[in-house]
Structure formats: C-alpha cells, structure tokens
Amino acid sequence: MKFTQKSALAVAGALALLAATAVPAQAASYVAHLYPMNPTIAPSTTTGEAHFTEKGGMLTIDIRVKGAPPDMAHWQHFHGFKDGAQAKCPTLADDTNHDGIIDLIETGKASGTTMVPFITHPATMNVPKGTYPTANAKGDYHYHETVPVKELQAAFGKAFPGQQLDLSKRVVYIHGVPDSEKLPSTVQSLGPIPAQVTVPIACGAIERVK
Numbered sequence: 001m002k003f004t005q006k007s008a009l010a011v012a013g014a015l016a017l018l019a020a021t022a023v024p025a026q027a028a029s030y031v032a033h034l035y036p037m038n039p040t041i042a043p044s045t046t047t048g049e050a051h052f053t054e055k056g057g058m059l060t061i062d063i064r065v066k067g068a069p070p071d072m073a074h075w076q077h078f079h080g081f082k083d084g085a086q087a088k089c090p091t092l093a094d095d096t097n098h099d100g101i102i103d104l105i106e107t108g109k110a111s112g113t114t115m116v117p118f119i120t121h122p123a124t125m126n127v128p129k130g131t132y133p134t135a136n137a138k139g140d141y142h143y144h145e146t147v148p149v150k151e152l153q154a155a156f157g158k159a160f161p162g163q164q165l166d167l168s169k170r171v172v173y174i175h176g177v178p179d180s181e182k183l184p185s186t187v188q189s190l191g192p193i194p195a196q197v198t199v200p201i202a203c204g205a206i207e208r209v210k
C-alpha cells in the first residue's frame with residue numbers, strides 16, 4: 001500500500017514537472033477586437049482585429065483594419081499603464097471637455113500611455129518616426145510583423161522600468177484622420193504632433209485566448 005502511494009506520488013510529481021516544462025513551449029495567443037471611436041470625425045467607421053501570437057521566442061503581431069480613413073498612414077500602438085494596472089478602452093465619459101471627441105490625452109485615464117508602436121520595427125519603439133501602415137483606397141490595411149520577444153521586452157523594460165509586456169493588460173489603438181479634417185481647437189494632442197495624427201479612431205482591449 002505504502003509503495004503504491006509513493007509510486008502514485010512519483011507519477012503525479014513527474015506529470016506536474018512535465019506540465020510545468022511544457023507550458024513555455026506552447027503558443028500564447030491574444031486578440032483585440034477593434035471597435036470604432038470618434039465616428040463623427042472619421043469619414044468612415046473603423047473596425048478590425050489585432051492578433052498576437054507568442055511562440056518559440058517570437059511574437060507575431062497581425063492587425064487587419066477595415067474602413068479607416070483611406071490613402072493615409074495610421075498610427076497604431078498598444079497603450080497601457082506604467083505601473084502595470086489594467087488598461088481599458090475609454091467610454092464617452094472620458095470626453096472630459098465635452099467637445100464630442102475623445103482625444104489622445106483624454107484616453108489617458110482609461111488606457112494609460114502610448115507604449116509599443118506597431119511599425120516596421122516595433123522593437124525600436126520609435127513612436128513618432130516609425131513607419132506605420134497605410135490604408136488603401138477602401139480604408140483597409142493588413143499589418144504583419146514578427147519580433148523576438150527578448151528584443152522587444154528589453155526595449156520595453158528600458159522605456160518602462162520594471163514592466164513586462166503583459167499584453168492582456170494593454171489596449172490597441174488605431175489613430176488618424178486626414179490632415180484636411182477640421183477639428184475643434186479643444187482636441188488635444190501629443191506635443192507638436194497634429195491632433196489629426198493622434199486622434200483615436202478605433203480601440204480594442206487585448207485578451208488572452210490560449
């Protein structure tokens with residue numbers, strides 16, 4: 001009896017060990033369903049999906065956007081809190097100056113700050129100068145990049161000390177309306193960057209699916 005119990009324990013232990021070592025090898029998948037924001041200023045309704053897959057030390061970022069303002073580049077990032085708090089997409093209540101538009105600055109309370117840009121080389125973390133995708137004449141685009149997790153985490157940790165990427169605590173934003181779009185002067189932006197570039201047009205919270 002004693003022997004059997006011991007064996008059972010040994011088997012359970014071995015299984016637990018197997019499970020523990022098997023986890024990192026599995027792919028982790030995340031998705032963000034993007035819903036339109038500020039539809040009164042964007043000439044169209046922006047929707048889309050962002051997928052994140054972590055496998056074999058690589059992070060693949062795949063974002064499909066539909067109906068964004070056409071023929072222009074769109075800033076896109078994940079935003080989050082520097083202290084690791086859970087970010088959310090804003091609601092109409094976040095339009096604190098009641099100009100009918102939730103601008104970038106007003107997203108801060110719900111979503112924190114701009115973190116990782118979805119540009120050609122995300123690990124450069126070059127938010128203002130990176131190359132962002134351009135929507136076609138229909139307002140659609142497909143962004144697909146693969147980046148070593150270690151490289152991205154190292155750059156991220158430098159910008160946000162003590163922070164992990166923690167995708168499920170972040171939100172994806174798509175930004176930008178045409179330069180020609182007249183915005184009220186109350187629409188705030190980031191430093192000298194025109195509000196047309198930074199105004200959010202879609203948002204989605206990142207959820208882990210696997």
Ligand SMILES: [Cu+2]
Nearest residue numbers: 076077114173
């Ligand atoms: Cu952003």
